[in-house]
Amino acid sequence: MSFPWAKEYKxxxxxxxxxxxxxPLPRFIYNSLGAGYPAPRNLxxxxxxxxxxxxxxxxxxxxxxxxxxxxxxxxxxxFDSVEHIMRDVNSGWMFRYAHANGASFFFIAIYLHIGRGLxxxxxxxxxxxxxxLGVVIYLLxxxxxxxxxxxxxGQMSFWGAKVITGLFEAIPLVGKxxxxxxxxxxxxxxxxxxxxxxxxxLLPFVMAGVIILHIWSLHxxxxxxxxxxxxxxxxxxxxxxxxxxxxxxxxxxLALIFFSIMLFFxxxxxxxxxNYIPANPLSTPANIVPEWYFWPWYAILRAFTVDFLFIPAxxxxxxxxxxxxxxxxxxxxxxxxxxxxxxxxxxxxxFFWFGLIPCILVLGYCGGAHAEEPFVMMSQIxxxxxxxxFLIILPLLSRIEKPEPLPNSITEAVTGKPxxxxx
Amino acid sequence: xxxxxTADSATLDDEAGGVRRRDFINIAAVSFAGAGAVATxxxxxxxxxxxxxxxxLASIEVDISAIETGQAxxxxxxxxxxxxxxxxxxxxxxxxxxxxxxxxxxxSLADRTTxxxxxxxxxxxxxxxxxxVPLGAAQGEVKGEYDGYFCPCHGSHYDTAAxxxxxxxxxxxxxxxxxxxxxxxxxxx
Numbered sequence: 001m002s003f004p005w006a007k008e009y010k011x012x013x014x015x016x017x018x019x020x021x022x023x024p025l026p027r028f029i030y031n032s033l034g035a036g037y038p039a040p041r042n043l044x045x046x047x048x049x050x051x052x053x054x055x056x057x058x059x060x061x062x063x064x065x066x067x068x069x070x071x072x073x074x075x076x077x078x079f080d081s082v083e084h085i086m087r088d089v090n091s092g093w094m095f096r097y098a099h100a101n102g103a104s105f106f107f108i109a110i111y112l113h114i115g116r117g118l119x120x121x122x123x124x125x126x127x128x129x130x131x132x133l134g135v136v137i138y139l140l141x142x143x144x145x146x147x148x149x150x151x152x153x154g155q156m157s158f159w160g161a162k163v164i165t166g167l168f169e170a171i172p173l174v175g176k177x178x179x180x181x182x183x184x185x186x187x188x189x190x191x192x193x194x195x196x197x198x199x200x201x202l203l204p205f206v207m208a209g210v211i212i213l214h215i216w217s218l219h220x221x222x223x224x225x226x227x228x229x230x231x232x233x234x235x236x237x238x239x240x241x242x243x244x245x246x247x248x249x250x251x252x253x254l255a256l257i258f259f260s261i262m263l264f265f266x267x268x269x270x271x272x273x274x275n276y277i278p279a280n281p282l283s284t285p286a287n288i289v290p291e292w293y294f295w296p297w298y299a300i301l302r303a304f305t306v307d308f309l310f311i312p313a314x315x316x317x318x319x320x321x322x323x324x325x326x327x328x329x330x331x332x333x334x335x336x337x338x339x340x341x342x343x344x345x346x347x348x349x350x351f352f353w354f355g356l357i358p359c360i361l362v363l364g365y366c367g368g369a370h371a372e373e374p375f376v377m378m379s380q381i382x383x384x385x386x387x388x389x390f391l392i393i394l395p396l397l398s399r400i401e402k403p404e405p406l407p408n409s410i411t412e413a414v415t416g417k418p419x420x421x422x423x
Numbered sequence: 424x425x426x427x428x429t430a431d432s433a434t435l436d437d438e439a440g441g442v443r444r445r446d447f448i449n450i451a452a453v454s455f456a457g458a459g460a461v462a463t464x465x466x467x468x469x470x471x472x473x474x475x476x477x478x479x480l481a482s483i484e485v486d487i488s489a490i491e492t493g494q495a496x497x498x499x500x501x502x503x504x505x506x507x508x509x510x511x512x513x514x515x516x517x518x519x520x521x522x523x524x525x526x527x528x529x530x531s532l533a534d535r536t537t538x539x540x541x542x543x544x545x546x547x548x549x550x551x552x553x554x555x556v557p558l559g560a561a562q563g564e565v566k567g568e569y570d571g572y573f574c575p576c577h578g579s580h581y582d583t584a585a586x587x588x589x590x591x592x593x594x595x596x597x598x599x600x601x602x603x604x605x606x607x608x609x610x611x612x
Contacts, residue, residue: 069471084474091466094466
């Protein structure tokens, strides 16, 4: 598909031949995930998390369909139906814990996948569309995860729904009507629970659709690689199958071991005990925090504590939180450096490892902590740095930084021999 | 030609005899993953079986002291109707007078009742044809040509021992597993 030397699909059987003429699905798979997709030969383990995220999306869809067979989306019985799943349904406890922890594993994979893209410049031309679609997938994943967390209708579910829909109330003039529109009421209740369930079931399939577009647009330029240097010839690539299917399979095995440890030994480690108390609209839990994968954004939301000019602090926090992700849509045009890989950008590398990454970790930590000092101050500094990284540091760096010399080819970077002699 | 051809890739190609050293790793890895997949599929399917709360209601106890001779009651067991009939002497005689060879599903009344309690006929109220509820349990309902039950859906006639006598149903009304805990209480299921 992407390179002229890609192996051509040849049906092995007469049925395969018949199928190839009628509906070339096997050819499509062969060219996307099989031997027909030449991938750079030097991909490191950071390139394993895209497929891993995809597999965990499948885990979520399979366990989610099963949970939906036993769950009742009604505010009166939703909580009890979850306990019914835990106690009565055959292996129900396993499916619920797999679904709850599977969300965390999906986000671990997707964050490492995004981090890979940020460091190795995978968002740069010609791969801007892949990046943009990826941001869309991430936004859909956040919406899906949020609505899923509401469904057990415990205390955290209820107050999470109230707080997050409360964000829309910050919009001037139309905020209140929008919040009531989203909830179908004045506070979360049956109407909100039902629509969240409906959308929680729908959005993963929308995600799957956007993922297909994501992979489609990936296969036009082909995968980026740790050097960021374009593929120049057949020596620079290996067929995706068996090389990367085997490599992905190996890390999938490792991921499933960690997943099993969480699922069977620490199933509630990432959850909140508070959510085992049925929703009570008259009492808010003492420390209301979202799931860990939202903590950095939550810290940005809470970092704004005073009104600025005529803008209330509440609106500022909401705007900042949404902007923190929306800025990613502009990233391909904020970072103008023609060098993709951070390995060859000495200053970018320092700002990445000692600036952006600690900044996001601090935000994550503060987002999970109580909204008090010193965490508010830390959130404010980290929020300022976060935006500075994307809006000031990256555009400036691309002007002033002197990149290190790039290898002439992937093959030269790997073998030390020029492309022509390496074969 | 196209890909990375290095010395160690020779192990990937067929060696003499067509056996490759990597075959062992391949087969071992795929078998391991396959065994894991099968182990995972079992709970994926088994979750659709009746859950513990459904199974907990799988047996009921019924007080039959108020059922007069010649009366029948309908009750519900596992979400299905149950007929409990206190047979009259005439009905018992009628049931016993039939030769088993005449029956589509040969069973005597004694086969279908508890020894010493032959007047208590306990059956599912589910026609064995396609699952409708036959008439005949309540007062005034049509009992069919054989004085037992009559299924209005497709015209199956059951006799006083609830055995199929005429119509499309293949077998007698099912007698559920039951046990008399005392003279007035029967446990079904």
